[in-house]
Amino acid sequence: MGQHYLNPLFAPKSVAVFGASERVDSIGQIVFQNMIESGYQGGLYPINPKSPEIQGRKAYASIADIGQPVELAVIATPPQTVPDIIEACGKHGVKAAVIITAGFGETGPQGQALEKAVLDNAHLYGIRLIGPNCLGVMRPSIGLNATFNKGGANTGNLAFVSQSGALCTAILDWAQGNDVGFSSVVSMGSSADVDFGEILDYLVSDNKTQSILLYIEGIRNARSFMSAIRAAARIKPVILVKVGRHAAGSKAAMSHTASLVGSDDVFDAAVSRAGVVRVQTITQLFAAAKAMASGFRPIGNRLAIVTNGGGPGVMATDRASDLGLAIATLSDTTIEKLNQVLPSNWPHANPVDIIGDAQADRYHHAVKACLEDDNVDGVLAILTPQAMTKPLEAANAVIELANQYSKPLLACWMGDSQVAEARAAFAAAKKPSFRTPEPAVEVFSYLSDYYRNQKLLMQMPGPLSHHLEPDVEGARMVIDGALLERRKVLNEMESKALLSAFHIPVAKTMIARSPNEALLIAEQLGFPVAMKVNSRDITHKTDAGGVLLNLGNAQAVRAAYHEIMENVQRNRPNAHMDGISIEPMIVKPNGRELMVGVTNDPVFGPVITFGAGGTTVEIMGDRSVTLPPLNTFLVKDLIQGTHVAKMLGAFRHMPPADMAGLESVLLRVSEMVCELPLLMEMDINPLIVDEHGALAADARVVVEYRQPSADRYAHMAIYPYPTHLVSHWQLADGTDITIRPIRPEDAEVEQKFVHDLSEESRYFRFMRSVQELTPDMLARFTQIDYTREMALIAVTNDHGKEIELGVTRFAINPDGESCEFALVVADSMRGKGLGQKLMSSLMDAARSKGLKIMEGEVLSNNRNMLKLMTRLGFTTETSPEDNGIKNVRKAL
Numbered sequence: 001m002g003q004h005y006l007n008p009l010f011a012p013k014s015v016a017v018f019g020a021s022e023r024v025d026s027i028g029q030i031v032f033q034n035m036i037e038s039g040y041q042g043g044l045y046p047i048n049p050k051s052p053e054i055q056g057r058k059a060y061a062s063i064a065d066i067g068q069p070v071e072l073a074v075i076a077t078p079p080q081t082v083p084d085i086i087e088a089c090g091k092h093g094v095k096a097a098v099i100i101t102a103g104f105g106e107t108g109p110q111g112q113a114l115e116k117a118v119l120d121n122a123h124l125y126g127i128r129l130i131g132p133n134c135l136g137v138m139r140p141s142i143g144l145n146a147t148f149n150k151g152g153a154n155t156g157n158l159a160f161v162s163q164s165g166a167l168c169t170a171i172l173d174w175a176q177g178n179d180v181g182f183s184s185v186v187s188m189g190s191s192a193d194v195d196f197g198e199i200l201d202y203l204v205s206d207n208k209t210q211s212i213l214l215y216i217e218g219i220r221n222a223r224s225f226m227s228a229i230r231a232a233a234r235i236k237p238v239i240l241v242k243v244g245r246h247a248a249g250s251k252a253a254m255s256h257t258a259s260l261v262g263s264d265d266v267f268d269a270a271v272s273r274a275g276v277v278r279v280q281t282i283t284q285l286f287a288a289a290k291a292m293a294s295g296f297r298p299i300g301n302r303l304a305i306v307t308n309g310g311g312p313g314v315m316a317t318d319r320a321s322d323l324g325l326a327i328a329t330l331s332d333t334t335i336e337k338l339n340q341v342l343p344s345n346w347p348h349a350n351p352v353d354i355i356g357d358a359q360a361d362r363y364h365h366a367v368k369a370c371l372e373d374d375n376v377d378g379v380l381a382i383l384t385p386q387a388m389t390k391p392l393e394a395a396n397a398v399i400e401l402a403n404q405y406s407k408p409l410l411a412c413w414m415g416d417s418q419v420a421e422a423r424a425a426f427a428a429a430k431k432p433s434f435r436t437p438e439p440a441v442e443v444f445s446y447l448s449d450y451y452r453n454q455k456l457l458m459q460m461p462g463p464l465s466h467h468l469e470p471d472v473e474g475a476r477m478v479i480d481g482a483l484l485e486r487r488k489v490l491n492e493m494e495s496k497a498l499l500s501a502f503h504i505p506v507a508k509t510m511i512a513r514s515p516n517e518a519l520l521i522a523e524q525l526g527f528p529v530a531m532k533v534n535s536r537d538i539t540h541k542t543d544a545g546g547v548l549l550n551l552g553n554a555q556a557v558r559a560a561y562h563e564i565m566e567n568v569q570r571n572r573p574n575a576h577m578d579g580i581s582i583e584p585m586i587v588k589p590n591g592r593e594l595m596v597g598v599t600n601d602p603v604f605g606p607v608i609t610f611g612a613g614g615t616t617v618e619i620m621g622d623r624s625v626t627l628p629p630l631n632t633f634l635v636k637d638l639i640q641g642t643h644v645a646k647m648l649g650a651f652r653h654m655p656p657a658d659m660a661g662l663e664s665v666l667l668r669v670s671e672m673v674c675e676l677p678l679l680m681e682m683d684i685n686p687l688i689v690d691e692h693g694a695l696a697a698d699a700r701v702v703v704e705y706r707q708p709s710a711d712r713y714a715h716m717a718i719y720p721y722p723t724h725l726v727s728h729w730q731l732a733d734g735t736d737i738t739i740r741p742i743r744p745e746d747a748e749v750e751q752k753f754v755h756d757l758s759e760e761s762r763y764f765r766f767m768r769s770v771q772e773l774t775p776d777m778l779a780r781f782t783q784i785d786y787t788r789e790m791a792l793i794a795v796t797n798d799h800g801k802e803i804e805l806g807v808t809r810f811a812i813n814p815d816g817e818s819c820e821f822a823l824v825v826a827d828s829m830r831g832k833g834l835g836q837k838l839m840s841s842l843m844d845a846a847r848s849k850g851l852k853i854m855e856g857e858v859l860s861n862n863r864n865m866l867k868l869m870t871r872l873g874f875t876t877e878t879s880p881e882d883n884g885i886k887n888v889r890k891a892l
Contacts, residue, residue, distance in 0.1 A: 005814060006128065006194070006202040009096040010139050010184060012072035013042045015146065016063055016094075018085055019076035020046030020054045027076040027100060029055075030148040031136065035074075038138075038145035038152045043068055063092045072096050074136065074146040079103035082132070083117035090125025097122070098146050099131035105190055106133060115192055122193060128814075134189025135165035140182055141208055147187070156181020157210035158289055159203045161196065163188050163217045171215075171282060179427075180286055183208040191220070197228030198814065204232045211289050214240035219267075222604045222717040226274060227787040230718075233275035233457060234783045235776060237292045237450065240278055241285050242267055266601040269625045273718060275457025277450045287439060288446040291432045296408040300377035301448035302328035303441070304370040305351035307382035308358040308389065312414060313351035316380055316437035323445040327351075334373040341365035356386045360393035367398060371405045378408035378444050382437055385418035395422035399429045408447050412440045458744045458783070461631035462721040463674035463713070465667040468503055472675045475501035479678050479703045488680075488702055489536040492581050495699040498676075499684070502668045506696045507586055513579035515561040521582045522557045528585040531560050532698070533568050537575040539700065544571045550585055557582075586688055586697055590654040592647055593686035594662070595623070596669055600680050604717045606673045610666065612644040613686035629720040630670035635663045648689070661693035677715040680704045710850060719786045725845055731832055735796055737805065739841050742791040744783045746804070749795070751778055753804035758827045764862045765824040767885075781809075788812050790845050794825075794834055805829050808838040810846055810854065818853035819846055823865070835868050843872075847892050855889040 017035065021028035032046055032055055045068075046054035049061040060066050063073070063085075073089045075082055079101050089097060104115040115132070122129050130137060136147030140155040149169050158180065162168045165187045172185065183206065186199055196214070203209045212232055219225045232238050271278045279285050303325050307313040317327055330338075330350050338346065341362065343355050352370065354362045363381060370379045381398050385391055391413055402409040411426055411433040413419040426433035434440040464470070475498050482490050490498065496506040508525065511534055512518035522529045533546030541547045545567025548560040564580055595613035600606055604627060611623030624641030626634060639645050639662070648657040665687060672679060681702035688695050706715070713719055726740040742750070754762065755772045762770050773781065784791055791809035795802045806825035813819060821842060825835050846854055857879070858865050869876060869888045879885040 004202050004205055006096070006198065008071040008094075009098070009128065009130065009137065009194075010144075010202060010206070011142060012096065012144070014045070014068065014070050015040065015042060015072045015074060015144070016045040016047055016060075016066065016070045016089075017074045017076070017146075018047045018063075020048055020059065022051065022054055027148045030150065031074060031076055031100065031146060032057075034145040034147060034149070034152065035143075038140070038143040040143035040145070042142075043070070045070065063088050063094070066092075070094050072098070072146070074098045074100065076100045076148070079111065079114050079132075083114065083121055086118055086121040086127060086129075087125070090121060090127055094125075094127060096128050097130070098134070098137050099129055099189075100134060100136055100148060101131075102133035104132045105192065115190075119192060128198075129193035130186065131189040132192060133165075135162075135168045135187035137187070138182065138185040147185075151176065153185055154179070154181035156183060157208065157293070158182050158213055158286075159184045159186075159206070159209040159211070160213045160215075161186045161188065161199050161203075162215040163191075164215060165189065167215055167282075174282065175286075178286070183210075195221075195224065197224045200228040200232040200238075204235050209236065211237045211239065211292055213285055213289055214238065215285075216240055216242040219603050222270070223714075223719075223787060226270060226604075226717045227719075227785045229271075229274045229276060230457060231785050231788065233454070234779050237289075238274075238276040239285055239288050239292070239446070240271065240276060241280070241282065242271075242278065263601060263603065265625045266604050266607050266627075269607065269627050270604050270717060272449075272453045273456050273459075273627050275450075275454045277446045277453065279446060283439075284442060284446070287432070287434075287443050290430075291408070291410070291443045291447055292450065294402070294408075294430060294432055295406070296378075296447060297406040298378065298408055298447035298451040300451065301445070302326045302375060302377045303444055304328045304330065304373070304376040304379045305382065306354060306363065306366045306370060306379060307351055307384075308354055308356055308386065309382070309384040310351075310353055312382045312384060312412070312437050313353055316382065316412075316441050317351060319438040319441040320445075323441065325441070325445055325448065328370075328373070328376040330370070331373050331375050334369050334375075337369040338366060341369075357388045358394075359388070360390060360397040363394045364397040364401065367401050367409065371401060371407050371409065376407070377448065378410070380410045380412060380437070380440050380444065382412045382440075383414065383419070383422075385415045389418075391415075391419045391422040392425060395425045395433075399425065399431055402429070402431050408444060410434065410440045410444055412437050456634065456637065459631055459634050460721045460743050461629040461634065461670070462723040463629055464671050464723065465631060470502040470668070470671055470675065472501070475672070475676060476678075479676065482703060483678070483705055487536060488704055490701040490703065491534055491536055491578060492532070492699065493534075495682075495701040496696065498672070498701055499668075499696050499699055502672050504665050504668045504684075504696055505694060506699065507583045509581050509583045511579045511581050512561065515558045518557050518561045518580060518582060519554055522551070522554070525582065525584045528552045529557065529582050530585050531557070531564060532581050532583075533564055533577060534579050534581045535568070535572075535575045535577045538568070538572055544568050544575070583697075586695060588688050588690045588695075590657075590690040591688040592644070592657055592690070594644060594689055595683065595685040596665060596687050597623075597684070598669065598673055598679060598682040605715050606679070608638070608666070608669055608673065610638050611642050627718055628670045628673045628716060629718065630667060632663060632667070635666045635670075638666065639663075655691040657689045658691055658693050662687075662689050665694045665696070674713060674716065674720055677706060677709075677712075678703045710848075722786050722790075722845075725790075725792065725841070727841060729794075729837055731834070737794050737796050737834070739792055739794050739838065741786065742782055742784060742793050742807070742809075746793065747778050747782045749802055749804045750782050750793070750807070753807070753826065756826070757824065761824060761827055764859055764865065765822065767857070767859060784809075790842065790849075792838060792841050792845065794838055806834050806838050808842045810842060810851075812849070812851065817851060818855060819851050821854050821856045830864065835865075836871065839868070839872055843890075843892060852892055853889065854892055855887065858886045858888055860884050860886055 019028035020032035046059045048059050051059050073094050104111045140153045145152050168187045305316050413422050510521045528550045530549045593614040597609040609623050622643045626638045650656045683700045684696045729737045789811040794806040808823040810819040810821040874888040874890040
C-alpha cells in the first residue's frame with residue numbers, strides 16, 4: 001500500500017553505473033556524463049574495476065565496495081558479464097536495474113541462455129529489470145538521465161514510453177527544439193521483465209504525469225496490453241503511434257472475412273475500445289497531447305470554422321470531410337446573432353467568413369456565437385494577415401474566449417513575420433495554434449475521437465446479452481463432432497445449427513443427395529427454391545457454378561441438380577461434394593443484403609465485422625470492425641461505421657429495416673464468440689434484413705482445436721463483465737441481497753455509500769481521513785479491469801433503487817500469484833454476516849483466477865475486522881515498521 005514497487009526505477013535515491021567510462025563516445029561514458037550533467041542529486045557511483053576515478057568521481061571495482069545502499073543499477077557492460085552483475089546487485093539489496101547492453105534473446109540460442117540467467121538471478125533477489133537492449137530511462141524532475149542519448153530532456157508533464165530506442169533519440173531531439181518537456185521517458189528495449197502494462201500502471205499513479213504517449217511497434221500479449229491501457233486511459237489521456245503491422249504470418253484465409261480484415265483495422269478497433277487516441281505521426285502525437293493539456297473537454301465531432309479568408313476555410317472543410325468530421329449546421333439563433341455583428345455579405349453559413357477587413361471584435365463576436373451554439377462541438381479560428389488585420393489583438397480575443405469556454409477552440413494564424421507576436425501569445429497562454437488549417441483540423445479530430453473512445457471504454461458488456469439463454473452445450477457438440485472427423489470447416493447444415501443454438505433466425509435448409517430427393521424436399525419446402533452445392537472445400541459457391549435461384553417447379557429442380565453437379569465437377573474437380581442444399585427462396589422485396597463475420601487476429605484474438613453483403617462483398621470493401629464482447633451501444637457504433645448503414649433507414653420506396661432484429665443478431669454473434677473459444681472464422685453472408693426482421697440465408701464456420709483453459713475467456717483480449725460471479729443471498733431478517741462485480745455505472749451508489757459511512761469506518765478503510773471519493777478515486781474504484789482486479793458489491797433494492805451495503809476488492813500483485821484485498825460494509829450492516837459473505841465470495845473469485853495468496857493491511861485498533869480475519873483463517877502479524885498496522889495473510 002505504500003510506495004509503488006517501481007519507485008526505485010523512477011525515483012531512486014542512489015544509482016550505480018556499471019561500465020562507467022572515460023572512453024569518448026562509449027555507452028558507459030555517455031550514460032555517466034548524462035547523469036552528472038542532468039544534475040542528479042542522489043548517490044552516484046561509477047563501477048569500473050580498471051579505473052580509480054571516472055569523470056572526476058571516485059570509481060569502485062564492484063558494488064560491494066561502495067558500502068552504501070544502491071537503489072538503481074544501470075548496466076552498460078558486455079552481455080556475458082550481466083548475470084553476475086545482477087547477482088551482485090541482488091546481494092547488495094538493489095531493487096531495480098536498467099540493462100542498456102544488447103546481445104541477449106534477440107541474437108539466438110546463446111543470447112537466450114544469457115537472458116534466462118539474468119532473469120533467474122533477478123527473480124531470485126526480487127530485482128525488476130528494464131531492457132535489455134534499450135536506450136534507458138529519464139526522470140528530468142530529479143535529474144535522472146540513465147540513457148545514452150546525447151543530451152537530456154526538459155521537465156514537463158508528458159510521459160513517453162517507446163519500444164524503439166532510435167525513435168526515442170529522435171523525439172528527444174525534436175522536443176528540445178519545440179519546448180516540450182517530460183515527466184518520464186522510458187525506452188522498453190526487449191521488455192524481458194517489466195512490460196508496457198507495469199510502466200503504464202506506475203504512470204497512472206504518478207502525480208507528475210498528466211498525459212501518456214506511447215510508441216508501439218508490436219504487441220506481445222494482447223490481454224495484458226488491453227488491460228493496462230484501458231486502466232490508464234480511465235484516469236489520464238493516452239495517445240499512441242503504432243507503426244507496421246505485426247508479422248504473424250497471414251494464413252491463407254478460409255473465408256471472406258479473414259481476407260477482408262487487415263491487422264491494422266483490428267489494432268484501431270482495439271485502441272478505440274481502450275479509450276485512447278491513435279495518431280499517425282510524431283508531430284501529431286505532440287500536437288494532440290498539447291491540445292488535451294489545454295483543458296478542453298471534447299463532446300463531439302461537429303466543427304465550426306471562423307475565417308477572414310474564403311480559401312483557408314475551404315482547406316479546413318476539405319480536411320474535415322476527409323476525416324469524417326461533421327461541419328456544424330449553425331442554429332437560426334446563431335445566424336441571427338452573426339447577422340447583427342458581421343457585414344451583410346457574409347455567407348450566412350459555416351464556414352463563417354467574417355470578411356478580410358475583420359478586426360479583433362469581429363473575431364470575438366463570431367467565435368463566441370459559435371461556441372454558444374448547441375450544434376457546435378468545437379471551433380477553429382483562422383486568420384490570414386491582410387492590410388487591415390491586427391493579428392495580436394485578434395489572438396488575444398480568441399485566448400480570452402478559450403479561457404471562458406470548455407469546448408475545443410483551436411487557432412490557425414497563417415503567415416510568418418506578421419503573426420509572430422500572435423503565435424508567441426498563444427504559446428504563452430498554452431493554447432494550441434497552427435500555421436496551416438489541416439493540422440488544426442486533425443487535432444480536433446483526435447479530440448473528438450478521444451471523446452468517442454472514452455464512451456466506448458465505459459461499456460462493460462457481459463458474455464450473454466439476452467434473457468433467452470443459448471444452447472451452448474448443443475453448439476459445442478456440433479463443433480466437437482466436426483473436429484472428431486478431423487474437419488475444420490462446418491457444412492452449411494452444421495453452420496446453421498450453430499446459429500440456431502444462439503437463436504439467430506436461419507433459412508431452413510435440407511440436403512439432397514439425388515435428383516429425386518431434391519424433388520421431394522422442394523415439394524415439402526414449397527416452390528420457389530434455391531439450390532447450392534454443399535461442399536466444405538468451396539467458399540465462393542457462385543463462382544464454381546454451384547448456385548441456382550428461383551427454381552419454380554419440379555422439372556427445374558431436377559435439371560438444376562444435374563447442372564450444379566456438372567458445373568462443380570468441371571470448375572472444381574478436386575472439391576469434395578456432399579449433395580446439394582435446398583432452401584425456400586427467400587422473398588424479401590425490401591431486404592438489404594448484409595454480412596456479419598468473425599475472424600481471429602493473431603494478436604487480439606476474435607474480431608467481429610459488419611458490412612454490406614452478397615457476392616460483391618470483397619469489391620465493396622464496406623465493413624467496420626470491433627472487438628467483442630458487445631452490448632447495444634457498441635453494436636450501434638459498429639453499424640454506424642459503414643456506408644450500408646445509410647440504406648437501413650427508409651430508402652427509396654423501402655420502409656426502414658428492423659434495427660432491433662439486426663442488433664439482436666450482432667449481440668448473438670458476440671455471445672457465440674465469448675462462449676465458443678474454438679470458433680475461428682464465420683461468415684453470415686447474406687444476412688437479409690427487412691422491416692420484419694433479420695434472417696441468415698447462408699453461413700460458413702471454421703473451427704479449430706485449442707487447449708482448454710481454466711479462464712473461460714482466455715481467448716479474448718477484452719474480458720467480459722463476469723456475470724458468473726453474480727450471486728444472491730438473504731439476511732436473517734429476509735432482506736434480499738445481490739452480490740455482483742462492480743460496473744462503471746455504479747459510480748453514484750459507490751459515492752453515496754462512502755459518503756454515508758461513519759468517519760471511523762472511512763478511516764479504517766482508507767487509513768487516512770477521507771470525506772468522499774475524488775473523481776479519480778471514483779473512476780478507479782468503479783471502472784475496473786476484471787483481468788487485473790475484482791470488486792464485488794453487495795446491493796439491495798429499495799423502491800426500485802439500488803442501495804450499496806458493502807464492497808470488497810482485490811488487486812493482483814505483480815508476481816501474478818498473490819493479491820491485496822480491502823473490505824468495508826455499511827455501519828448499519830455490522831454483525832449481520834455480510835462482511836464474511838463478501839470475503840468468501842472474493843476468495844472464491846481469487847481462487848478461480850488461480851491466485852494462491854490473499855493479503856492485506858488492517859489497523860491494529862480495527863478489532864472487528866481482525867476478528868473476522870481470524871474466523872476466515874488469516875494469519876496476523878504486526879507490521880515490521882510497527883506503525884499501528886497488522887499484516888493479514890491467507891493461503892487460498
